[in-house]
Amino acid sequence: xxxxxxxxxxxxxxxxxxxxxxxxxxxxxxxxxxxxxxxxxxxxxxxxxxxxxxxxxxxxxxxxxxxxxxxxxxxxxxxxxxxxxxxxxxxxxxxxxxxxxxxxxxxxxxxxxxxxxxxxxxxxxxxxxxxxxxxxxxxxxxxxxxxxxxxxxxxxxxxx
Numbered sequence: 001x002x003x004x005x006x007x008x009x010x011x012x013x014x015x016x017x018x019x020x021x022x023x024x025x026x027x028x029x030x031x032x033x034x035x036x037x038x039x040x041x042x043x044x045x046x047x048x049x050x051x052x053x054x055x056x057x058x059x060x061x062x063x064x065x066x067x068x069x070x071x072x073x074x075x076x077x078x079x080x081x082x083x084x085x086x087x088x089x090x091x092x093x094x095x096x097x098x099x100x101x102x103x104x105x106x107x108x109x110x111x112x113x114x115x116x117x118x119x120x121x122x123x124x125x126x127x128x129x130x131x132x133x134x135x136x137x138x139x140x141x142x143x144x145x146x147x148x149x150x151x152x153x154x155x156x157x158x159x160x
Contacts (some may be wrong), residue, residue, distance in 0.1 A: 015048035023087035045110035
């Protein structure tokens with residue numbers, strides 16, 4: 001946290017895949033309203049999932065990439081669903097498939113956010129991150145079906 005000219009800047013190290021970041025949005029929105037004009041949030045993408053296998057159990061890794069990642073996603077869906085009450089935000093686990101053998105990282109989501117931030121810094125704050133998180137946690141099929149192809153373009157020209 002840094003105070004600049006009477007304004008507090010809170011640096012949030014996050015990733016669109018980070019459940020607790022999504023779940024804390026109502027708290028950040030309350031702070032934004034209560035301290036309007038005196039607080040700002042600066043989001044820094046921190047690449048939570050470099051490779052999904054880093055989070056898989058030995059049993060999941062032993063199943064091979066496709067089956068193991070599918071089993072991991074089922075386990076992760078249960079974790080996210082159990083955390084739904086933390087922020088009171090809906091988390092839809094129907095069709096949950098954030099990773100597969102060809103898509104093993106949260107890097108494309110981080111790059112998409114960073115691209116939006118570079119394109120229009122004024123609009124790339126919490127609302128843009130929340131929109132990306134909503135596609136992960138509230139409507140996960142958006143990430144698996146629509147977003148993957150468009151955000152892959154950013155990975156070719158950007159680096160975290």
